[in-house]
Amino acid sequence: MENHGNPRLPGGVRVRGGHDYLAVPLLAAAVRFGHPAVAAVVVGARTAAEVEQSAAWLAHPVPAELWAEARRSGLLRAGCPAPPPG
Incomplete structure (x- = not known):
């Protein structure tokens, strides 16, 4: 996912490299991040392996603690909506 030098994505998430959090x-x-203005997320893929990886990202559990920690650490602005855990 390219960010073209912008350290902040729409919705208030600061990007700090591609590291796991x-x-x-x-x-x-990113594919689970919710915002009321977003109706759908479209993940591009050129190969079957990329489709499988996208499906794995969607299936990967994202604990509520991730969003809470993102707020505490300043990665996610206060008041910015976050998806339910799961």
Whole structure:
């Protein structure tokens, strides 16, 4: 996922490299991140392996603690909506 030098994605999440956060891959959290203005997330894929990886990101559990810790650490602005755990 390219961010073209912008350290903040829409919705208030600061991106700090592609590192896992609380054992959740950044892209797994990204596809689960919710915002009332977003009706759908479209993940592009060119190969069957990329489709399988996208499905794995969607299936990867994202604990509520990830969003709480993101708020505490300043990665997620206070008041920014987060998806339910799961």
